[in-house]
Amino acid sequence: MSFLNNTKIAVIGGGSWATALIKILCEQNHIQIRWWLRNQKDIDHIRKFNHNPSYLSDVVLSPRKVKVFEKTVDAVKGADYVILAVPAAFVRESLQHLSPKHLQGKRIVSAIKGMLPDLNLLITDWISRDFGIPIEDTCVIAGPCHAEEVALEKQSYLSIASTECPAAEDFAALMTCRYVAANPLDDLYGVEYAAIMKNIIALACGITHGLGYGDNFQAVLVSNAMQEIGGFVTSLDPRERNMSSSAYLGDLLVTSYSQFSRNRLFGNMIGRGYSVKAAQLEMKMIAEGFYATKSIHEMNKIHHVNMPITNSVYRVLYEEHAPAVVMEDLKKLLK
Template identity: 80%
Template sequence: MSFLNNTKIAVIGGGSWATALIKILSEQSHVQVRWWLRNQEDINHIRRFHHNPSYLSDVNLSPKKIKVFEKTADAIKGADYVILAVPAAFVQDALAGLSEKHFQGKKVVSAIKGMIPDENMLITDWIAGRFSIDLRDTCVIAGPCHAEEVALEKQSYLTIASTALPTAEDFAKLMTCRYVMANALDDLYGVEYAAVMKNIVALACGITHGLGYGDNFQAVLVSNAMLEIGRFVTALDPRERQISASAYLGDLLVTAYSQFSRNRLFGNMIGRGYSVKAAQLEMKMIAEGYYATKSIMQMNTQYHVHIPITTAVYQVLYEERAPTMVMEELKKQLL
């Protein structure tokens, strides 16, 4: 796709990641952003004061480049790209009322690091099936990259993955700016499943940190997690991939160790004795790994991959087993 002077990109979602993506896109002179948020108070505030009051509030949002909409259909009207940046559990609600005609001629980008709960589907698969979109016209944004560091304009890296490399390459150009380098890959499923599973690993890291395990154990846990992700992804989509690349390993590391990782924070609260419900209420944010854990476990009843870390997290979150006992059992299985 050759970029014209007015490439229109719709962003669906009002959280920190959506805000960070809009900041990146605003660096492009030829891009116009059409932004949908659910919260009417936030919409009014952005229109008046040009920053998101709820997330990354220090980021200034240019009214010349960004237009805010109350209705999803209005936001995506005329857009060349539609970026989905809502939690996976809410994507169906966010797109309710839309039909195939709303997505005709558009490319759809998932910035969601999760799966459709209960259906156990990747976002790209669900969106392609639900709205009859060619999978080659979809792509996914992966890290390693935290919204908070984008807000601070710290050097960051993104990977854009699609089954069609030209689709990924075109969008990667749009996501490259002074402080972000974006690269393209044709491994849509590998990148997307790795992004889902790294959140589960971050939960495990948080749980063990909350229990008092140190850096030595964390290193072993993450090393084993990379092997676990590799086994599972290969079972679902066997192909040659460099699993140590930043789209896989790098994204895992930043999520497992960073102070900005909401999944690590959620796990840390569980390790310190919070119930799942209490941790969810106190965080006021969605930890995608919570839902992903159940999805991956249900999928694995078909594939029978050895995934001890995911199993341990599932036992803590869904079977309500004591984290201390579960991690004692897990550490005997690590290499």
């Protein structure tokens, strides 16, 4: 099944990542984009001025290629692909007016780097379970890539993963343009879990930075994190995978070190003395790692993987231990 010509793509979400993905898709010929946003003021503004006033406002979108919708049912109608680009905590609310028949025969692409927080469930598994979409018709988009650099047209890389390569290859072709290279993989679960866990590590990096730790410690932290992610992913989906490739290590590095990383920023605020609630109120965007920390921590009660970094972040965010004390304990466990 290939939709490379005259492809209709619905995008669910109005944030920076959704806007960046639409910008990339606008580089393609023979594509129609059907965009659903929650905010009516943003919808009206986009229709009039062809840019998102709330996120990446310098990105000009083609009115010929992009149509904006108030209802998700209208946005997904006739679409070949549906891209989900809302925070994981809000995905069920965003799709509440859709039934399995609305998504039947479509490929679903998750650009969400988080899990359903109360179910500890991957987005692709939830879509398959609740909407009856065959898992082979789902894909995930991972990095290493930040929306802000896409907006600036800096050379970027995406990883498109599915259980079977043809689905990933088709969508990777749609996401490739002069400043983005999209690479297909057949490791849906490995890429999806790694994309979730790297946000937890970015929180840890932010916390240590806020506490005054330097580059030397952060390098050790990230090196140990790669082992932690690899161990957890392997326990859930044992198979041979190269964890040093860009889909895993690259995505971890950019999220841990970049000035654009919202998870690193959130962690930095916690390290500097903000409470969790105060940091959440200060940030305009959702830090997926906050919810992911609890989900992964709860899942690991079953799998028993050695994950000192995730445990440390959990202690800070959910047990309200002092960040300085927790990181002192973590120092003794890193090598």
